[in-house]
Amino acid sequence: MSRRLWVHPENSSRLLRAGQTRRCRYCGNYVDWHYKADGSPVPLVPQEFPARQIPDGKRWHLSRGTVYPGDGGSRFCRIAHTAVCPAADESDTHPRLLPVRRHLAVHSRKLVETGTWARPAEAPTVSATRIADHTTSGPDREVALMLGVHYLAPGRIATLRCVALTPDKRRCPGTLLAATTPADAGRWRTVPVPYSGGLGAQFAGEPMDAYDLSALTYAQQLRWRWQHCMAHDRSVAPDIELTEWIAFNATDHAEYIRKELG
Incomplete structure (x- = not known):
């Protein structure tokens, strides 16, 4: 069954919802991509979390399709996938975010075991900048x-x-x-x-x-x-x-x- 998709007139981004969700190339978990006010994309964990459980500086919120730092005064917030991706160095993960990271790590292993996703043949850990790069890397990038x-x-x-x-x-x-x-x-x-x-x-x-x-x-x-x-x-x-x-x-x-x- 097909669905009609459109861009809300108050949304600052022209990106259709169908184009926002994709798998992280390094851990296989789904990521919601949203743009900041300056046009740079931010990968977010699809779920919302109680804001009081998320440390300051790690909270994000959405307003009319644009992502902003902080919780926006709400009791719930989003967190960046780069902060909890199991492919990143665990020492860079805030202690209060470790349970989310471990949950994603377990899901990554299940994806590999079921053949749903194949782990890339790269270094065991990657930087947050690499994780936030949603494009296909290649030797001819300019x-x-x-x-x-x-x-x-x-x-x-x-x-x-x-x-x-x-x-x-x-x-x-x-x-x-x-x-x-x-x-x-x-x-x-x-x-x-x-x-x-x-x-x-x-x-x-x-x-x-x-x-x-x-x-x-x-x-x-x-x-x-x-x-x-x-x-x-x-x-x-x-x-x-x-x-x-x-x-x-x-x-x-x-x-x-x-x-x-x-």
């Missing part, structure tokens, strides 16, 4: 600079697809570069690696290749940030997929620092 932020694409900029829903209920096959004029596109240039804490600090200031969109207007950069092709730039069509940009972090994405232009 960096773009827009709205003052360095973003990592899921692949090559030239092949980055639009996330809007087509009338036949499929993801738009168009690319962000399709039908663009020079005024709507960026240009490749060498930029400094942005500072990040941890091991990535050693790369700060070094040259790296990036697709620079900063010369475009604010509206044009928003089109790229929301991952829409020219045909869906001002369309009312909802999105069927999450935007695939993630904030570039030199600590976790050092392998994508390229210096081919220089």
Whole structure:
């Protein structure tokens, strides 16, 4: 039986509910993805929890489809999946969140044992940044600079697809570069690696290749940030997929620092 899906007019996100829930690639548990006010996605555990049981700084709440830190004055709140993912280092988990983490770990083992989900062949533990990266990692991922932020694409900029829903209920096959004029596109240039804490600090200031969109207007950069092709730039069509940009972090994405232009 089919269901009709639509975007609520007061929702700040255009993402259909069907596109928000997916499995964590590292532990196999379901995750609800929601956008923060700045447009960055946050993976949330699908269930709600009594706010008094969740430590300060670990609470999230939803308002009109947008996720905000804190409980919003409610008796219940959500928690980020990155705070309890069993694939992350347990020492990074707050003691009061350990029961949730262990519950998810048990469920992960059941998924593996039943053949429902296969554990990826990666390191035993991964960082929270890696867990929050919902795109498919690959050796050809490229960096773009827009709205003052360095973003990592899921692949090559030239092949980055639009996330809007087509009338036949499929993801738009168009690319962000399709039908663009020079005024709507960026240009490749060498930029400094942005500072990040941890091991990535050693790369700060070094040259790296990036697709620079900063010369475009604010509206044009928003089109790229929301991952829409020219045909869906001002369309009312909802999105069927999450935007695939993630904030570039030199600590976790050092392998994508390229210096081919220089």
